[in-house]
Amino acid sequence: MELEKATVDDVLSYLSTSRSGLTSDEVKRRLEKYGYNEVKEKKVSPIRKFLEKFNAPVPWMLEVTSLVTFILKKYDDMAIILFLLVFNAIVSFVQESRAENAVELLRKKLSVQTSVLRDGKWVSVQARELVPGDVVHVRLGDIVPADVKVIEGEVEVDQSALTGESLAVEKRKGSILYSGSIVKRGEAEGVVVTTGAKTYFGKTTELVQNAKVKSHIEALILGIVKYLITIDVTLVLLIVIYSFFTKVPLSNVIPFALVVLIASIPVALPATFTIAMAIGALEMSKRGVLVTRLNAIEDASSMDVLCMDKTGTITENKLYVVDPIVMQGSEEELIRCAVLASEEAGEDPIDKAVINYAREKGVNVDFSIRKSFTPFDPSTKRSEGIVAENGSEVRVVKGAPQVVGSLCGMSDEIKDTIDKLAMRGFRVIAVGKGKGGNNLTLLGLLPLYDRPRKDSATLISELKDLGVSVKMITGDNKAIAGEIAKEVKIDGPPCSISDVKEGKEKVDECGVLAEVFPEDKFFVVKSLQKEGHVTGMTGDGVNDAPALKQAEVGIAVSNATDVAKAAASIVLTHEGIVDIVDAVKSGRRIYQRMLTYTLNKIMKTIQVVFFLTTSFFVFRFFVTTPFDIILLLFANDFVTMSIATDNVRYSKSPEKWKVKPLVMSSAVLSTMLVLEGFAGVFLSMRLGFSQGEIQTFVFDLLVFSGLFTVLMVRERKRFWHSAPSRWLLLSILGDIVVISVISILGVLVSPIPPLSVVYVILLTFGWMVLMDFVKNLVFRRYGL
Numbered sequence: 001m002e003l004e005k006a007t008v009d010d011v012l013s014y015l016s017t018s019r020s021g022l023t024s025d026e027v028k029r030r031l032e033k034y035g036y037n038e039v040k041e042k043k044v045s046p047i048r049k050f051l052e053k054f055n056a057p058v059p060w061m062l063e064v065t066s067l068v069t070f071i072l073k074k075y076d077d078m079a080i081i082l083f084l085l086v087f088n089a090i091v092s093f094v095q096e097s098r099a100e101n102a103v104e105l106l107r108k109k110l111s112v113q114t115s116v117l118r119d120g121k122w123v124s125v126q127a128r129e130l131v132p133g134d135v136v137h138v139r140l141g142d143i144v145p146a147d148v149k150v151i152e153g154e155v156e157v158d159q160s161a162l163t164g165e166s167l168a169v170e171k172r173k174g175s176i177l178y179s180g181s182i183v184k185r186g187e188a189e190g191v192v193v194t195t196g197a198k199t200y201f202g203k204t205t206e207l208v209q210n211a212k213v214k215s216h217i218e219a220l221i222l223g224i225v226k227y228l229i230t231i232d233v234t235l236v237l238l239i240v241i242y243s244f245f246t247k248v249p250l251s252n253v254i255p256f257a258l259v260v261l262i263a264s265i266p267v268a269l270p271a272t273f274t275i276a277m278a279i280g281a282l283e284m285s286k287r288g289v290l291v292t293r294l295n296a297i298e299d300a301s302s303m304d305v306l307c308m309d310k311t312g313t314i315t316e317n318k319l320y321v322v323d324p325i326v327m328q329g330s331e332e333e334l335i336r337c338a339v340l341a342s343e344e345a346g347e348d349p350i351d352k353a354v355i356n357y358a359r360e361k362g363v364n365v366d367f368s369i370r371k372s373f374t375p376f377d378p379s380t381k382r383s384e385g386i387v388a389e390n391g392s393e394v395r396v397v398k399g400a401p402q403v404v405g406s407l408c409g410m411s412d413e414i415k416d417t418i419d420k421l422a423m424r425g426f427r428v429i430a431v432g433k434g435k436g437g438n439n440l441t442l443l444g445l446l447p448l449y450d451r452p453r454k455d456s457a458t459l460i461s462e463l464k465d466l467g468v469s470v471k472m473i474t475g476d477n478k479a480i481a482g483e484i485a486k487e488v489k490i491d492g493p494p495c496s497i498s499d500v501k502e503g504k505e506k507v508d509e510c511g512v513l514a515e516v517f518p519e520d521k522f523f524v525v526k527s528l529q530k531e532g533h534v535t536g537m538t539g540d541g542v543n544d545a546p547a548l549k550q551a552e553v554g555i556a557v558s559n560a561t562d563v564a565k566a567a568a569s570i571v572l573t574h575e576g577i578v579d580i581v582d583a584v585k586s587g588r589r590i591y592q593r594m595l596t597y598t599l600n601k602i603m604k605t606i607q608v609v610f611f612l613t614t615s616f617f618v619f620r621f622f623v624t625t626p627f628d629i630i631l632l633l634f635a636n637d638f639v640t641m642s643i644a645t646d647n648v649r650y651s652k653s654p655e656k657w658k659v660k661p662l663v664m665s666s667a668v669l670s671t672m673l674v675l676e677g678f679a680g681v682f683l684s685m686r687l688g689f690s691q692g693e694i695q696t697f698v699f700d701l702l703v704f705s706g707l708f709t710v711l712m713v714r715e716r717k718r719f720w721h722s723a724p725s726r727w728l729l730l731s732i733l734g735d736i737v738v739i740s741v742i743s744i745l746g747v748l749v750s751p752i753p754p755l756s757v758v759y760v761i762l763l764t765f766g767w768m769v770l771m772d773f774v775k776n777l778v779f780r781r782y783g784l
Contacts, residue, residue, distance in 0.1 A: 003149060003193045004176050011149050012191060017133035019151060019189075021117030030131035037130045037146055037195035053089035080630050114138075114145040130192050138177065139187040146192045147199045148177040153188030154378040157181040168349070170378050184347070186378055223659035224598065228605055232260055235613045242617060256622055260609050273298070273594055276644035280590040288574040289583050296569030298594065299552035300587030303468060304654040305528050306536040306580070307513075307521070307547070310474035310481065313538045313557050313577060314488055315450040319349045319427070321357035325417065325445040332363055334444040338431045339365040340385045341398035343375050350376075350429060351383070353448050354398070397432045397440060404430035408442035421447050425480030455578045456488045462581045464491075467653035468536075472512045473521055481514040497524070507531070521547035534654065538577065539564055555580060588650035595655075595784070596714045597643045599666055603713070604636060604706050606670035611677040611702075621691060623681055628699040628749060635735055636706040642731040646714055646724055661782040668778050669771060676705060676767045683759065692750030696743055700752075700760045703739050707732045708768035712775060716784065719772050736761070 003011060012018055022030070054063065063085070069078040114127050117135040127145035130136070138144055138155065156168040159181035168184045171177055177190060179199040236257045243253045277298060281291040291297055311317050326334055339358045342351035344367065358365060369388045376383040382399025397404055401418050408430075418428050426447040434440030460470045472490050474481045482494040492511020497520045499505045500513065507513070507527045516524070521537070525547045528535045536553035537544070540560040545567035548554030556568035558575055565571045572579045608629065615623045624632075680701040684694045710732070712719045724732075740757045742748055778784075 003147075008149060008151055008174055008191075011193060015133040015191065015193065017135070017191060019135060020120055021135035022131070022133050023119055027118065027129075027131055027134070030133065031129070034131055034195060036128045038128045050089065050093045053093055054085070059085060059089075074626070076627060076630065080634055114142070130195055132192050132195060134192040135189060136192060137187070137189050138183050140183055140185060142183045144177045144179050144181045144183065146179045147194040148179075148190035149193050150175045150177060150188050150190045153186060155186035155188045156184045156378055158184050172378070185376070224602065224663070227659065227663045228602070231606065232609060235609055236260055239613060239616065246620065248620075256612070256616070256626060260612065273597075275641055276590055276593050276597070279644050280586055284583060284586050287579060287582050287586075288572060289579050289586070290571040290573060291569065292566075292571065293569035296553050297587050297590050299534055300536070300570070300583050301591035301655040302534040302657070303536045303553050303584065303587075305469045305471065305533045306463060306538070306553075307471045307473050307524060307528070307551070308577075309521075309537075309539040309541075309544055310472050310476065310484060311450065312540040312559060314456045314472060314484065315452050317450060317540075317559075319353040319448045320451050321353050321446050321448055322426075322451070323447060325447070327414070327442045327444045329443055331444075332361075334431055334446075335361060335363045336365055337396040337433050337443055338398050338429070338446060339363070340367070340370055340387050341373075341383050341396045341431065343373065343383070348376060350427075350448065354429075354446065357446075392435065395434055395440065398429055398446075401428050401430040401445065404432045404440075404442065408432045408434075408440045410442065414442070414445075418445065421445075423479045425449055425476065425483050452484060452488050453577065459578050459581060460488050460490060462578075463584070465652070466581070466584055468584065471507075471510065471524075473516050473524065473537075474512070474514055475516055476514055478512070478514045481512045485512045500524075500527075508533075522550055525550045536580075538580070539568075553583075555583070585650045588655055589648050591655040592648040592650070593643050593646050596646065596648075596710070597640050598662060599713045599784070600640055600643075600706070600710050602663060602666035603670045603673060603709060606667055607673035607677065607705070608632070608702065610670065611674045614674065615677065615681060618678075619681070622695075623677075624695045624698045624702070628695060631748065632699060632702050632706075635703050635739060639707055639728075639731045639735050640710060642725075642728045643710065643714065645727040647722060648714075649722075658783075661784065665778045665782040665784055669775060672767070672771050672774065673705060673709070676764070677701065679767075680760070680763060683763065684756075687756065687759075689752070689756075690750070693752050693756075696749040696752050697756060697760065699749060700739060700743050700757060701764060704736065704760055704764040705767070707735055708764050709771075712768050712772050716779060717776070719768070 006014070053059070066078045066081045066085070069075075069081065113124050114130065115122055115137040116125050116130065117123075117137075118125075122137065127143075130146050134146075135151070136145065136148060138148070144157065150171055150173050152173055154170065154172045155177070156170055157177060158168050159178055171188070176193070177188070239253060239257060239260075242248075274294060277291075277294040280297045281294060284291055284297070308314050324331055324334055335354070335358050338354045342348075342354050344351075344355060370385045371388060371393065372386045374384050376399070380399070381403045382397055384395060384397040384399075387394050387396060397407060401410070401414075405414070410430075421428050426449045429446045429448060431443045431446060432440035433443055463470055470490055471492070472481060472485055472488075474484075476484075478494040478496055485494060490511045492509060494512035494514055495505040495510035497513050497516045500507055500510065501520075501523070507524060508531060513520075513524055521539075521544060525535050525537055529550075529552075534553070535551045536555060537547045537551035538555040538557060539545075539548050540557050541564055544556075544560075544564050548556060548564060548569075549567040551569075553570060554568040556565040556571045557577055558572050560568070560571070570583055612623065612629075677698065680698055681694065684697040687697075689697060710728070711724065714724060714728075715721050723729075740754075743752055743757055744754050745751060
């Protein structure tokens, strides 16, 4: 049965109930059938969440590698691998545990008391105990506990958090009151038609639970690992074949092959990305932008489409009077009478708009002359006052144009004016005045509308400059939505969501999507994602929660409901939405830091793997030990993690991770690093070093080369163009000192003379300066 259109008697019959409500025994039977009026939660234990950090492609490889090292009794290697594996899991878990549970908040929202007719008596029960067929009573201030069909009475309800409508909505006999909406005026009795997840509110909850955003970071890491593992497997096979023909003992080859495997896995890549995003989240929080899902920071850098909810986001969700139309007398008289027909201490948004406009215009109203006042009533659709004027009593009336018009008389010309204003998105209030009866004079019309925020046009302009396309999402019709879009300069035509769903319009081509319901917002975000867009969504209400959770960048504005904030990945704490621009810029800075790390990691991996393999073919001995390589990876990762703090610039267009260009550009530059390695081996031989000393010399060269490579790739121009952050510089200097000391003293490695360490530093720094010229050509070629 279509409950919205069915009559009250038909609904009562369909639900096998009556205006007298249900008995306690019947309630028990229905609770067994329908369940409690609540949203079922989907909880995951903290232990399971933590263990899931070990269930991904990179952790799998590390786990397998640690198992192999254990079998080969390489316990030092195994300890380092396991340390990095657990460290990454802990950092990720701690940061991501900050996100709140949206479903829990939805459930709590329904935990209210409600008045229900049971066994012929009105009693107060928990909302969760309601069942279809219950008769309930709601009044001013109540949260509607379920979807309720009104049996009698009239109310106005605020359902903006559910449907996005900015004004209170009138509901009378036969109307449906949605669960979660708030009664602003009047009283009503109604029959519960749906409960729990089947309510309008509950369906939104189901969408929140089912929404899931794709992780771009995981896809990137997996893409990089695929390339590196392919290179690694190829080289290991070549080493095995070569050792077979040259009769090198397999016991010497297996540890080396294992080291090559470890070197090819970006062990600290997930941890570094997490640290970079965590530090970025801390920076953003200082600007009033709270991040609840770390990956959203990286997604913000790539976001190319932002869907902005109109009500409360682009607009203020507050009514204003604009350009009054005077029919009789002066504008001052029109405003004064409108104020006298308003309640100064009330919460009515129209009364507030009228009184605020009077203050702006400097119209002073003496309420002492008002003898009586009748507040707005949904049944009469007007408010009025009796005032003393020139020794007699005068009646002033404010309300719906058709009601006031019936008291004053209204020409067709005035009706046309009202229709035109309505098409432009204005709500029109008429004001009349007279000495009594129904023969009043129409003083004029007060157009009201929910105006755009002062910063909306600026925000949209800045986002365009950053390469982000903005789309407005609204429940209004196309004409009204189009007017608001023009004011804030949104590009693209207004489209009806029904036309989009039927294939008449493409989401990509629309600047405004009108007549949208909660399910449609979710549909819009998913459609944009299917078309390859990294999508953002702003919102403030329960109705926005599914789309906020589904979007890569879900942004809850400062006045958002708890549900919307929990579903979003970014929450704004300041009034207005200009902070979104800061979020995009911060995301792009963090992207640049992660790009630096990724470039450096790929280059070092290719350098180490190719250099060790080819040097084995040339010199027929391993130019460094397996333990040295493990120590090298640990030393380099310690420094490269500090890239997360580096000074960088944001780009003017959305960032996109492109694995192939990353790997190709890194491969070109790595060729020069391999040549650098051979130069180091030949230099150490000229110095007359033993095999152990050569291995230490090469170890130092690989470490220092990695440090200077960071300085080179962090700057897209020449390396001296900008200074690194203090932490990055200190970690590089600290690494140089530590490695120099252990090499000279022979801690964990064969000792070499102090002057040899100086030679390595000079060679690696000079080589970096030479490579910097090539780097600029390569980066331009591959668009980095």
